[in-house]
Amino acid sequence: SYVLTQPPSVSVAPGQTASMTCGGSNIGFYSVQWYQQKAGQAPVVVVYDDTHRPSGIPERFSGSNSGNTATLTISRVEAGDEADYYCQVWDNSSDQSVFGGGTKLTVL
């Protein structure tokens, strides 16, 4: 089955830029979603279809996807961005949805 690989943790100072990767074989051919999950809360989609932001999500959140890596970038990081971030795709070959293991973003 398809596997998505995320680094367990990323740390960044407030005001800086955080980049979180999601690796998968030819992931550039998939539609990638990114979810933010704060402690004790349900996940919220912050990027869908690789690069699109739902209404209400700040422009500071952006996504890209090419080759074997998709990336979620958060610019001007704020303390409130501290959360776990998960990437997700739908794998047509197995008719299953797949999540990455998640990256914990720590704001120093």
Add this chain to the structure above:
Amino acid sequence: QVQLLESGGGLVKPGGSLRLSCEASGFFFRDYHMTWIRQAPGKGLEWVSYISSSGGAIYYADSLKGRFTISRDNAKNSLFLQMNSLRAEDTAVYYCAKVRGFGMDVWGQGTTVTVSS
């Protein structure tokens, strides 16, 4: 306001069964595909199952090996997950979510299932 409300979680003994429900409001439920996702304590998200808007297409995670059954009642704006032969490793928060494109755009708050003797 688009909302999903799960219920039916609780404590169950290994080998037991449980039926989860998810009540939808604020959107035309019958027009949307739905899915269940779970999260074991301290772990990441794990996709469980998918059902198309009409119920005609259903998919499951390989790891479930036929123990779970997803269904829906469009007349009652409700999604269900029947879980049988439960194991300790099924202990998790179970979320229902509305499918949009290849992902999920609305999530419920989750219901907790604990499998323990």
